[in-house]
Amino acid sequence: MNAERDDHDGNPGASSRGLRSNNGPDGQNALRDARDPVLQALMREHSTETPSSSLDAAILAAAAQAVADVPRERKTATTSWRLWLPLAAAAVVAIVAFGLGPLTPTLPTDTQDLLRDEAAPVSPNVAPAENRKVAPAGDQKAPPAENRTVAPDQLGGVTTPSARDDREDRRETMPPMRAQENPPLARNRAMPAPGGLPDSPQPGAKIAAPFAVPPASSGQAGAAASDAADRAAQSLPRSESFTRPPSFRNNERAAEATEADGDLHEWIERIRALRDAGNVSGATRELARFRDAYPDADARLPDDLREWAKSLR
Amino acid sequence: MPVSDADERSDEDLMVSYGRGRPDAFETLYARHRKAVYRYVVRHCGNGATADELFQDVWMNVIRARSTYTPTARFATWLYTLAHHRLVDHWRASGLQKTMSIDADGDVDDMIAAVPVPGAHTPEHVVGNRQLGERLRAALACLPPEQRDAFLLQQESGLSLAEIAALTGVGVETVKSRLRYAVAKLRAALSELREAFNDER
Numbered sequence: 001m002n003a004e005r006d007d008h009d010g011n012p013g014a015s016s017r018g019l020r021s022n023n024g025p026d027g028q029n030a031l032r033d034a035r036d037p038v039l040q041a042l043m044r045e046h047s048t049e050t051p052s053s054s055l056d057a058a059i060l061a062a063a064a065q066a067v068a069d070v071p072r073e074r075k076t077a078t079t080s081w082r083l084w085l086p087l088a089a090a091a092v093v094a095i096v097a098f099g100l101g102p103l104t105p106t107l108p109t110d111t112q113d114l115l116r117d118e119a120a121p122v123s124p125n126v127a128p129a130e131n132r133k134v135a136p137a138g139d140q141k142a143p144p145a146e147n148r149t150v151a152p153d154q155l156g157g158v159t160t161p162s163a164r165d166d167r168e169d170r171r172e173t174m175p176p177m178r179a180q181e182n183p184p185l186a187r188n189r190a191m192p193a194p195g196g197l198p199d200s201p202q203p204g205a206k207i208a209a210p211f212a213v214p215p216a217s218s219g220q221a222g223a224a225a226s227d228a229a230d231r232a233a234q235s236l237p238r239s240e241s242f243t244r245p246p247s248f249r250n251n252e253r254a255a256e257a258t259e260a261d262g263d264l265h266e267w268i269e270r271i272r273a274l275r276d277a278g279n280v281s282g283a284t285r286e287l288a289r290f291r292d293a294y295p296d297a298d299a300r301l302p303d304d305l306r307e308w309a310k311s312l313r
Numbered sequence: 314m315p316v317s318d319a320d321e322r323s324d325e326d327l328m329v330s331y332g333r334g335r336p337d338a339f340e341t342l343y344a345r346h347r348k349a350v351y352r353y354v355v356r357h358c359g360n361g362a363t364a365d366e367l368f369q370d371v372w373m374n375v376i377r378a379r380s381t382y383t384p385t386a387r388f389a390t391w392l393y394t395l396a397h398h399r400l401v402d403h404w405r406a407s408g409l410q411k412t413m414s415i416d417a418d419g420d421v422d423d424m425i426a427a428v429p430v431p432g433a434h435t436p437e438h439v440v441g442n443r444q445l446g447e448r449l450r451a452a453l454a455c456l457p458p459e460q461r462d463a464f465l466l467q468q469e470s471g472l473s474l475a476e477i478a479a480l481t482g483v484g485v486e487t488v489k490s491r492l493r494y495a496v497a498k499l500r501a502a503l504s505e506l507r508e509a510f511n512d513e514r
Contacts, residue, residue, distance in 0.1 A: 036496050036499075036500060039496060039499055039500065039503070040468070042445075042449055042503065043449070043468055045445075045446075046445065046446035046449050046450075047348075047352055048446070049348075049351060049352050049355045049356075049364075050347075050348050050351060051347055051348075051351045051365065051368055052365065055365055055368065055369060056343075056347065058369065059343065059369060059372045059373070059376075060336075060339070060340060060343065062372075062373060062376055063331070063336055063339040063340075063343070063372075063376050064336040064339075066376050066377075066379070067331070067334050067335070067336045067339075067379075068336075
């Protein structure tokens with residue numbers, strides 16, 4: 001093997017491949033001094049030692065084995081990761097579920113607070129009558145902000161206890177009057193019209209006609225109420241808006257506005273009937289109640305009743 | 314050793330290539346250096362079995378260091394550094410390490426003289442006599458380790474004085490002195506053989 005560096009020439013390694021040694025002039029001189037050609041020839045002659053073939057085979061096998069083991073080691077490492085990855089993922093999920101779960105009780109508490117706020121009773125400082133105010137037909141003004149914030153039931157919200165109480169409170173105010181006044185009304189219908197008033201051929205129709213809300217005005221009132229309710233809903237917290245679908249909310253609001261509108265007309269007709277029946281004290285009392293219930297009661301009255309109401313002031 | 318060295322790449326390139334998973338590069342590298350390294354080792358320890366063990370350890374260190382090898386110096390320098398360190402470890406382990414002065418001749422001449430000289434100056438007895446080689450090895454073995462190390466590194470590896478100095482951890486001047494002393498002692502010890510060798514030529 002001529003490539004092997006066992007040929008003992010003058011400078012055996014200096015002529016080898018690879019990086020050159022940097023022998024300077026001093027180094028060369030020193031080497032020349034320390035070099036004996038005869039001695040080198042003797043060394044060359046007697047350089048017969050070589051590693052055994054078994055030793056060569058063992059070293060080369062070890063070298064090849066070391067290189068071959070690298071992919072296997074990498075493969076083993078990858079395989080072990082593949083085995084451990086699902087376990088690690090499961091452990092992470094378990095830690096998140098059981099470790100962080102107890103740390104998040106604030107979510108249910110917040111939800112309960114929201115629900116409590118939604119079901120909270122109306123502030124006692126605000127009069128129920130004011131809370132019940134709904135934009136009447138023809139009144140395009142938006143309701144006052146304080147009314148908007150304290151009357152969730154008018155916005156078609158969930159029928160909460162406070163809303164139910166409110167409605168019952170309103171009926172407590174009105175039906176007793178109906179109970180008191182309707183029988184006299186019925187009696188009045190049977191009696192001849194006092195004061196030379198012409199007897200209506202259809203007294204019931206005279207009374208009932210105003211109760212029949214024209215569809216157009218009812219639609220306008222419903223639309224106005226719906227608009228007012230929408231405006232109020234926009235001012236509400238977002239969480240409440242999410243609780244019900246908007247169409248359902250609008251329908252319910254429109255129905256309530258129509259009902260309030262019907263009550264208003266019923267009340268006005270009752271006052272008129274009392275007045276027309278000559279029951280001035282009853283009409284006056286009813287007017288006073290009407291004024292208590294509506295601050296702008298005179299503006300809501302029809303022209304004939306408004307003139308009459310002005311004379312009573 | 315059947316591996317032929319048709320590869321023109323440098324030792325450093327071959328080692329890097331082996332580190333990247335090419336066993337054929339190692340075979341070429343091994344074929345280039347195996348005899349010289351083996352002689353360096355066997356002439357230090359003299360014992361064939363021990364030399365085989367140390368030689369194998371040197372190359373196993375090369376194999377282990379394949380992935381971390383960076384060609385910042387000649388591969389031969391690195392290889393003989395590994396061999397030198399392995400020998401030093403061996404001397405320490407066997408209690409053979411001793412600090413010797415470069416002037417410490419000891420009984421070198423007597424030891425060399427004890428090796429039988431070929432009886433005649435005939436070529437067959439000078440060149441082919443096995444005793445000649447034994448006398449040469451005996452003369453080398455009787456050198457102080459530091460001088461022998463410097464001499465063998467110069468003879469076998471072809472390293473420069475600076476590389477030998479860096480490898481052995483001494484100055485260049487010290488290496489020069491060691492070499493001069495080693496050569497002078499070998500000349501003196503082998504004077505008879507030299508004469509026979511010259512007569513033969």
